Amino acid sequence: MDKVLMKGNEAIAEAAIRANCKHFFGYPITPQSEISAYMAKKMPKIGGTFMQAESEVAAINMVYGAAGAGVRVMTSSSSPGISLKAEGISYIAGADLPCVIINIVRGGPGLGGIQPAQSDYFQATKGGGHGDYRLIVLAPSSIQEIVDCTTNAFDLADKYRMPVMILGDGMIGQMMEPISFPDNVDTKEIEKPWATTGTQMKRKKNVVNSLYIDPKELEDLVVARYKKYDEIEKTEVKFETENIDDADIVLVAYGTTARIATAAMRMARAEGIKVGLIRPITLWPFPKDIIAETAKKCKCMISVEMSMGQMIEDIKIAANGACPVEFYGRTGGMVPAPAEILNKIKEVM
């Protein structure tokens, strides 16, 4: 297919539809509203469901119902809305339901602002809702990558029966870049014999539930779920590296910030400073091994984030003291400029 210019938000919506997601439940919030608008326009034409729910809470619970009923389903929001959805996300994790959740992050806490941020990293990767659970978290850094991540998100959700989050930010949601959609989407829809589609009087009833009053029963279930998480950590880690082999200083950045870090790296290299970049694509599972390996070879790592420093904690754990881990970030909707990052590089040298 020809290349077209598309906003990140629209690309997410189109990619979801192409991944056979026919059900979308959402609530308006800046800066992700184009996703809802796109779905509202397209879903009726393909016999799908678009619903503007009465609240974020209702939307995520509609996702729960539809996911339990066995269909591919998605919701999208931005930071304050994701906080509201946290209850439902926990229930979805607890009931082992597959779904895709989009967070186009804006500055926080509270109502915060509407400009791009990455300050929901903790919420996305460490929980947000209550209980022992994980989300697979994907962080695309270009509009083209959004297409791959969105398809992948539905496949991972189905494969592991768990919620998958795409963590973007206001910048990637709003910007346009040339993209092309593959003519045939390589997506793997699988049978869902556990779904509540009606017994048709031919099988025992299916129950979608996260309530287990007997603590031993609950513990066994959570432990089994964590075995699944272990497998995901072994097999589903995704990242990219650039120039790390000879690097003295390695930047670690994800999403749109990784692009800015790339620009800073080019500026540094032009000045003869050996800078490399590690770009996590999966934030959970976090690319621990490459961080650990690289930390042994470089002089310093710098976590570059649009937050006060959240991913840096995972980098430090992975580096395990093998090299110092510094931080450069802007927050509240401010976006770091490449020159600012270059200054930080020079400061730590």
Add this chain to the structure above:
Amino acid sequence: METVFKKPHALADVPFHYCPGCTHGIIHRLVAEVIDELGIEGKTVGVAPVGCAVFAYNYFNCDMQEAAHGRAPAVATGIKRANPENIVFTYQGDGDLAAIGTAETVHSAARSENITVIFVNNAIYGMTGGQMAPTSLVGQVTQTSPYGRKVEAQGYPIRISEMLSTLEGPSFISRCAVDSVKHINECKAAIKKAFQNQIDKKGFSLVEVLSTCPTNWGLSPVEALDWLRDNMIPHYPLGVYKDIDKEGGKDGE
């Protein structure tokens, strides 16, 4: 030999956990009988609430989903939109439906979501030990209104059926009680109509059932039935509040 009484097929063969004298068991049975009579068990999906009926997923033989507190109508919406050929019902208490889940209740009704809602109103939070409910009566003593519900502090009880009947969305709204054989029969007829309306794609139906909570009301089962008759029915009059098959609004009993 003719069988004159048997457990409905849609009701699972397990003991209820409900307190002695609680009328949840009757209401479960009515729902199950209706599912049997309409022959819809194989395509029915129920949504259980949080509250005393939280284990409803154990008691019905159809597919079930357990919802978060108050969210059953949203979950039911998701199920129905995913598979419109399924018959989807929620079974909710007063705290679930009329307090924490009010928005979901009102908006699923306003959308005329084609689902059936069974609303069990016993004027108290049962599972958590007898706290004041949105439907607790003025003056009613509960754990969190120990001096009786005072309007200055706690406001007025909500009449859900009357409130929802002002909306254009619902196809059928009825308030029933399960304190007598006559009322139980009327209640079953209302529940049957609420399911039939969904089969006929008429949209949202809700049956409010006045129910007892002897344990948290601090009464014997028989006294509880009297309390329901003497106190709840006067405040929550029985009758059909909306029926799109009949012109006009409440036609009463």
Add this chain to the structure above:
Amino acid sequence: MSKTNEILFAGFGGQGILFSGKVAAYSGLVAEKFVSWLPSYGPEMRGGTANCHVIVSDQPVGSPIIVNPTDLVVMNKPSFDKFENDVVPGGNIFIDSALIDRDCTRDDVNVFKVPATKMANDMGMPKLANMIMFGKLLKETGFVDMETVKQGLAKSVPPTKQQLFDTNLKAIEAGYNL
């Protein structure tokens, strides 16, 4: 040496600032360059100032945010005041002189004054001052050629509104041929 145009379009909401950016980005796409398009968004879009960052480059676009534009197209005074000093030395500033009544204070940039809004009104196409400015930008920077812009414009106009193509092109040519 790779070539990169970092073009900042700025003005009021409703002047077609984002559309100018879109035509620039689609033209870059047709020319098989790397492009990005980033709008300002939020409450200011409803009638306040609007701006749009477009990068057209021979190499992959890093940050889509433009800190120091090579080319600045301004269609109101607040935007001129705000961005004038950000332009790289040797860069270009395109001013709608029908709406901005002051001179540029810098002597290290190329300044092009175009009375675009007046021209557009005179031509009976008051909404297309943005395209007249675009034509001048195209002429002076040559970031792509006119044939490419025609294709870029065709992709920027909704398929159902192709009649807009002719009027937009007419406005671009008016700016180009000044």
